[in-house]
Amino acid sequence: MNRLAYMRVGSLAEARQALALPGSIALAGGTTVTDLAKLDVLMPDRLVDIMGIPGLDGIAVEAGRLRIGALARMADVARHGEVRRLAPAIAASLECAASAQIRNMATMAGNILQRTRCAYFRDPASYPACNRRTPGSGCAAIGGVTHNHAILGVTDACMASYPGDLAIVLAALDAVVHTDARDIAIGDLFAEPGSGTETILAAGEIVTAVSVAADAGAARSSYLKVRDRQSYEFAAVSVALAVDLTRDQPDIRVAVGGVATRPWRLPAVEAALRAGPPSRERL
Ligand SMILES: Cc1cc2nc3c(=O)[nH]c(=O)nc-3n(C[C@H](O)[C@H](O)[C@H](O)COP(=O)(O)OP(=O)(O)OC[C@H]3O[C@@H](n4cnc5c(N)ncnc54)[C@H](O)[C@@H]3O)c2cc1C
Ligand code: SF4
Structure with a gap:
């Protein structure tokens, strides 16, 4: 160091x-x-x-949106009554992330902006080639052990999976990331893998909050995480669902984690689920 x-x-x-x-x-x-x-x-x-x-750690409902400060700690958000009532999947994703000690320290923005857990990325002494660390240097994971790597969104430059839980839920809830300069739809936040930058944030741009619509879909949201062991482990695969059946046209949003280079929405699955009850043929 x-x-x-x-x-x-x-x-x-x-x-x-x-x-x-x-x-x-x-x-x-x-x-x-x-x-x-x-x-x-x-x-x-x-x-x-x-x-x-x-002022960056508050949790409030403003103009029909649940707004959570960037510096709110994961543990505080997970146990907050309004978060649990208005967007239970946010609380669920935080509760199953990392350890209690880490959740007591770590923040919303930090969780969203965490870096990949690719073992080659994390070991520069043994593996100098890594396009995420050093753009243009190559990818040590090619031909290596990749059972925790992505299968969706992979490019020739990088196949590392996005590790966080919270952002998967935020993707399903169409969250907005607020910075000191602008508002960014969560779907636009993450950059092309291996492009030399992790997100579209400018150098020094500060995330101030994240917000989601406090709607029926968020209130009926859930998060399921499958991992190699029951605690202290990143997702092998995870799914966030937001379901609003109160409309004439049901609104169903699905995002997956653990298997993609960034939080990944599944529009074809959403369309199939909107078309009627799930069946083997439809899915
Ligand atoms: C053993 C272990 C297990 C873990 N398991 C999981 C897991 O299962 N699921 C999961 O989701 N996560 C997991 N994590 C990751 C953990 O949740 C993150 O390390 C944590 O959320 C990061 O938050 P932080 O506040 O500590 O961020 P920091 O370490 O302080 O920052 C992280 C990044 O965000 C940037 N940053 C932070 N805040 C801002 C801001 N407001 N504006 C702009 N940039 C900012 C920093 O510059 C840095 O690049 C695990 C971590 C460990 C060590
Ligand atoms: S998969 Fe991505 S993060 Fe991992 S070594 Fe290759 S370029 Fe680096």
Whole structure:
């Protein structure tokens, strides 16, 4: 791990200034950043601790939307009454993610922006080739052990799966990610795998909140995660569902995790389910 500076900021303006300095990285709960810095995957010159920025950890219902602050801790969101009532799948995805200790530290934005768990990505000393770490360097996973890699959204540059749970639910709920500069539909957030950038966020852009419509689909949402062991494990495959049968035309949204390079919606499955009760032929 390289020597680095630590800075704590108290406002968005201070954070913007600090993150504009070369070699700066935003630090929230730190459970991904410190992990990857210790592995020399990330080699920041400066960690900019944004947890002291006031007003970014609230949970509120505003104009028909459930809005959750970027710095709200995973554990606090998972047990929040309005989250459980208005979007139970969000709570479910957080409850089955990581460990209790990590959920007590880690934040909403940090969870969404976590990096892949590809073993080759996480071991730069043994595997220098990785287009995600060093664009154009190749992919050490090709021909290697890939049982945890993606089968959907793979490119010649990268086949790493997106590891998070929360963003799968956010994809099914058509969430919006709010930053200090703009609003981004969750489906537009993630960049092409191996393109040299993980998301479309600009350098130093700060996520301030995430919101979902507090509608019937969110209220009837659920999340199912299958993993190699029952705790402390990433998804082998997971499914988020949002179902609204109160309309003339049922609204059914489905996203999968663990098997794709980014949170992955299944429009053909959604169309088949909207067309009538599931049957072997229809699916
Ligand atoms: C052993 C282990 C098991 C795990 N299992 C799971 C699991 O099963 N499911 C799952 O979903 N996750 C799992 N995780 C991942 C864990 O949930 C993430 O590490 C955590 O959510 C990251 O949140 P954080 O606040 O600590 O982020 P940080 O480490 O602080 O930041 C993560 C990234 O987000 C950026 N960032 C953070 N906040 C902002 C912001 N507001 N604006 C802009 N950029 C920002 C940082 O710069 C960094 O790039 C696991 C982690 C570990 C170590
Ligand atoms: S699959 Fe992606 S993250 Fe893994 S080694 Fe290849 S390029 Fe890197």
